[in-house]
Amino acid sequence: MLIFDRVGGVSAQSVGEVALAFEWRQKSRMRLAIESGPRAGETIGFDLPRGTVLREGMWVATATGESLLVRAAGEELLHVEAESAFALTRIAYHLGNRHVPLQIGPGWLRLQYDHVLENMVKGLGGRIRLIDESFDPEAGAYGYGHHSHGGPGQGGHAHAHAAGHEHDGSVGESKAGGHDDRRHAPKIHDFMTDPLLPK
Secondary structure, eight states: OEEEEEEOOOGGGEEEEEEEOHHHHTOSEEEEEOOBSTTTTOEEEEEOOTTOOOOTTEEEEETTOOEEEEEEOEEEEEEEEOSSHHHHHHHHHHHHHTTOOOEEETTEEEEEOOHHHHHHHHHTTOEEEEEEEEOOOOOOTTOOOOOOSSOTTTTSOOOOOOTTOOOOSOSSOOOTTSOOTTTTOOSOEETTTSOSSOO
């Protein structure tokens, strides 16, 4: 099995590409399958430096030089606009105060779908459209940390979830009554529960 353990690579040694949602582009250790290219369907592993966040179009490589192109998959996002720059800045402030990853564009903000945050933004006067696009949030002044659904002190940011928006750790399944924000997740197993090396 190929193990991609470094950022960088060259197209001349490409074995293919994968498309990953932002949640998965923050994980340094996982197992997945190449989606397209010369070795499509082959199972590979990531063992990248801790804290790595992969952006659209980045390459990762193995110790022997094989390269893999990483694409940002489309995912369910809230596209936020407002009546004025002041109103949009106020919305950005309140979202930032909750450590919500934000993609910032001219006159708009984008964030991953969250029903609680959607209601908060509407309450602050934001206009929202639900879109399906790749997500490329700001890195922040100090770079990315690890995304976590744990609470404070557990290594990540916390955010509230509405009743229909649950995560049970499985991939590619949706909960009845809620949206499925794992639609674009490949068949990935975290190393903590499914290590690369056989037992």
